[in-house]
Amino acid sequence: MRHPAPQPPSTPAPEPDPLEPLALLRRELGTGARGLSGREAERRLAVYGPNEVRSTAGESVWRELTRQLAHPLALLLWAAAALAFIADIAVLGWAIVAVVLVNAGFALLQERQAEHAVETLARYLPEHARVVRDGSTFDVLAKELVPGDIVLIEEGDKIPADARLTEGGVEADLSMLTGESAPVDRCAGPALPGKPLLEEPNLVFSGTTCTGGQAQAIVFATGSHTELGRIAALSQRTRRESSPLEQQVKRVAWLIAAVAVAVGVAFLLIGWMIGLPLTDALMFAIGLLVANVPEGLLPTITLALAVGVRLLARQGAVVKRLSAVETLGSTSVICTDKTGTLTQNRMRLQAAWTPGHGTEAGPWTARLAEAMAECTTVTRDERGDLHGDPTEEALVAGAAALGGAPDLTRRDERRTALFRFDPRLRLMSTLIRPEPGGDHFRLVVKGAPESVLARTTDAGAGNGHDVSQARAAADDLARQGMRVLAVADRELPEPPEHREQAERELRLLGLVGLYDPPRPEVAAAVRRCHDAGLRVHIVTGDNGATAAAVAREVGIGRPELLVIQESEKVTDRELDDLLITGPESEIVFARSSPETKLKVADTLRAHGRIVAMTGDGVNDAPALHRAHIGVAMGRSGTDVAREAATMVLTDDNFATIVTAVESGRRVYDNVRKFIVYIFAHLTPEAVPFLVFALSAGTVPLPLTVLQILAIDLGTETLPALALGRERAEPGVMKRPPRSSRQSIISPAMLVRGWGYLGAVSAVLVMTGYFYVLWRAGWQPGDPTGPGSDLHHAYLTATTATFAGIVTCQVGTAMAARTEHASLRQIGVFSNTLLLYGIAFEIAFTAVLVYVPLFQHMFGTAALPADVIALITCFPVIVWGTDEIRRWTVRRRVLRREDPTPAGVEKRR
Known part of the structure; x- marks a missing residue:
């Protein structure tokens, strides 16, 4: 009868201590000068498993894709597509479906990054190893090595497993584990007490490279029990979490959905109560719903992020996840390496x-x-x-x-x-x-x-x-x-x-x-960090004195510099005291290990800090995963670090991180500008129907459903996209980082969008509508339907409402370009794409107003010269009133900062 092969136990035998006396280590591993026997090696392979880095089973692609398609913003866009199909606008419906699918596919690709990092780790292992078994030397597959094997190492070999040297000595490149570029010497001999494992001079580690010498070594750990395998396990456990922008977009989506549904249902009920035909009430409710669903929200955010990505790529930073650009803008702490990042890596x-x-x-x-x-x-x-x-x-x-x-x-x-x-x-x-x-x-x-x-x-x-x-x-x-x-x-x-x-x-x-001198541009970059309210910590494998000297030379240490000489020994409670509850000091974590970086990132995250962490070695992969922004070195970094990171610095320069933070703040501001822009149009689109409802129908509808759709989908889109490319406002790096709990939509934004820009636009639009009707002799209650004497005047009036909203959009777009500064400070003509967008929406409006085919389709009529002159003033009024409001706010802030009365000279 054939017996089943032995199965690996759930928990292999306890690992031996590689630092104990060599004779005791040999006895524990059950091996001598002749190595293991072939049969014993097979038995151990069954117990310990293959010597390879294995990734855990991930979530199925379909499940991940389903989760992306059920994202709140995706659900909102699904609803918008359904409403578009109901309104018999199939082209719009299919376009929205395409946006949902493209964004879901892009998000799905990002979810696979952690698995790619583990796959890259596996490439560090050699395919074959030379081993002594039964007293003879064999070439075996590296994945068949087991604890107790005697391996031979020569110059150029990759170390196949964690092992202790028993004869000879080698020079080894441990940079993938330690991050230090200089090769180190390893030789047979007794262990040094008190040394960290990676610094023990008689040990070599899986995945590192022998750059010189010859040696014999005894394997004490394989597979997931090696230093390389342990890092792989840490990388898989530290899954990427949603970025602050992704979390905020979910909240915005639910808010917009609630507003859109509430407005649609409210006007449906109002229309039914005042006796409007059910079909007309339903159509107008659908029109309001579609108008208030921002189909361009996600594409505009994506474009703003993509612009940031392209800009950063030209400046030396390759960002692998679009939302990371915005996350950089909310960064409050930067944890940086020393060698090559702050310094020139040139001794x-x-x-x-x-x-x-x-x-x-x-x-x-x-x-x-x-x-x-x-x-x-x-x-x-x-x-x-x-x-x-x-x-x-x-x-x-x-x-x-x-x-x-x-x-x-x-x-x-x-x-x-x-x-x-x-x-x-x-x-x-x-x-x-x-x-x-x-x-x-x-x-x-x-x-x-x-x-x-x-x-x-x-x-x-x-x-x-x-x-x-x-x-x-x-x-x-x-x-x-x-x-x-x-x-x-x-x-x-x-x-x-x-x-x-x-x-x-x-x-x-x-x-x-x-x-190793600091990079000349780092000191200025550190000053910009401090001006922007960012704290900078150094987490390095170097000694504390050297790192502290570099820190002081580049200006790190505000208000004071703390140096932790042996950061491996710092407990979680001590980290809390150092990073959170203690004084606001900048810290040098010297002699750090992979766990140290991970613990620092975890501590900062747990207390709501947004963390950017630099790294270049394999040992940095877990911390790069765990940080909000993992920043890998493009020149000196390993493939594993680049896979695990969110951003790769092609110039290995700390100053590029600060540039990326500024770009992230600009992107976040531009997203807020876009939201103000689209929210400002809800009021002038809703007020006409409110006037119709409150007048019980004595005032005819100032706007048609198709005109609302033309505004929302035709004239609004390009200017909204252009706002995503707006340049940074002055002082963007002079304000403190925002809280991770701060909503992307603030009450002040709603007041500005709905209550100020929207209210001014609504007043102007209704003024233009009533001006056209009254000029034609209309009185409340007069018939304006087809065949009536006032029907053409009514078409002209609704066209004036439509064109008035479009011109108010122009003023809103110019006002939304800046949240605090004046338009003159950022340049009236500095955003070329916005100027093209404004030209397009004016040309698009002219086509709908003057081309007979579209006049019949959208219910428009040619506007007379005096009405054109009137609505031409709307952009200046909308922008001008907001410019005055911002000037008033700036004056109030200045008086609060400097309470000296105007006209009173300060004493010198």
Whole structure:
């Protein structure tokens, strides 16, 4: 009988501690020098599962699509389409259906971004690995590796799993996990107590790359249990939430739906009560419903966002989700990396200190320069460009500046031994053969000041300067934000047998301070952030002193700067105190981990802050998902970070984030301008029927259903779209960020739209209507139907109402261009698209008024010259009254800010 294959348990065996003594780790993993047996590897594969990053099952496409089609705004547009079909306007109905489907499809694509990020993570794993099993070396599929396998690693290999080195040493590129671009050395040996896992010098991690050396390692974690798998799991758990704009659009949709339905039902009942034929009452109610449903709302918002996306793309920021542009505008906190974002990611020699001379330059600095260039491994290509570790590149370039221009070819020819950088010793040294005629070898050492100075004697410090003074100088350079290295040498009569014999009794040559300078534009960008009420925190894997120095240089630290040296150890309660309930300080989170960034984003979100978080490594993916705006680096960032982020900086520049915030604020303002514009037309469209109803029919209907539809769908659309491209108002980056709870529609907007612009337009429109009727001798109650003497006058009057609303739209569009400033400040002719839109709606109105075919269809008649002259004044009146209102508001604000009475000179 055939037995079923063993199934993986729901909870695999507890993971071993990779930092315990190697003998104990081997015993726990049940493996020796010959590796696992083939059969044992198969059993473990069944228990632990394949060594791969797997995504969880997502929601079905159809379910997601259904949810998008049932969005409140989509429901409103479905209703508008249905009403259009009822009103026998099929073209309009199909157009609205198309808008719903296009927007649903676009939203569906955005929902799939998290899955793409996990798929990108999987690409970091190699396809094959070399493993020792049954005492022999095999090539196996990387996904078949199991805990306890012995793997062989060489230069150029991708690390197939999390493993501990048992023999040899390698140089590894961990940038995808740590975000730090410089390769690190990993070698076999005992663990260092108190080190974070990613900094432990005997461990290598899945998905990273071996850039040099050879080693043997024992696998202790595979698949979802690796650092890479853990990040993938975090990325899948942090699903994207609706943006503030998306939430606001839902509220606007319900408000507009309620208003449209209420108006339609109310006028249907009023028409029925005053004896209007049911068919006429129903048609007019449908007309009002269609008129008050803003079919152009979503396309206009989409256009405003798309314009912002195109603008940002030209300025170095690629936005992958349209609504993210608006979210940027509501950002209240920016959490940024240091290296490459605030700084230029270009290390350079900033200072040199020599015993007996301090920072004074002279022949002694040339000796220091020559020695620090000797103790490097960088190379120079045919064009003269340096290649290698960024720190060593800075040392070679700095040596040339100090007068010790190195000959790298001669350096390699003279070298007889090289002791690579050891993370435990924190030293690197090189042995140089004797010069012609000489009999002593020269050992040159560079490394951390505390390591070098511990091996330097007072006598070796020279010129009366003891080691304690050198330590004080190193501390001073570190406080200035520099990475400090000490350089020393020693003469030996013969090559040493062991490294420990050589790196002692050293003579100190000096200290060098390396600095990654801030980008020149960052300081101004930080000032703009502070003017706009944004707080800027630094979340970095670097040490606190260096990050704090950069922060102070670019102006971060308002009103004060707090530095958290070991941010991994900060608890949730401490984060609450630091970020929310404590003083409004800006913070440097040093030595941060993926969980630190995620915890910071979660804390800020939980308290209503809108967070923009930068990142470039795989380790940043969860935080980029969780933040409202995940900002990835386009040049230095990994594919995973770019997939997880909402925005990618093609120039890796912090200043571009601030530009994006300004663009987001402009887009939000433009959406509000558009809403004011469309709301302002409800009043002049509703008042004519209200006059008809309240007069019990003695005043004939001033407007027909088709004329309302012509206004709503024909003349209104292009100016509304043009408002989405309006330039930013002055002072847009001088006001604090808005609350995430603030509605996109405020009471002041409703008062301005319905009660001010709408009321002025309604008065003007009804004035034009009654002017035409009274000029023809009409009295209330006189018949105006077909065949009556006043029928042509009535057609002319309704045409005047129609044309009057259109001209009032022109004034409303010009007024809506600015919420606070005067029109002159933003430029009367600065929005070319709006001018084209106004020209189109005037031409469209003229066609409907003067072309016989459309006269018959829409019930219009040619307007006489005096009526044209009258309605031509309407735009100026509508815009002018609102300009006066805004001027009054500005004066009131100025008096509140400066209560000194006018005409009274201040004392100087």
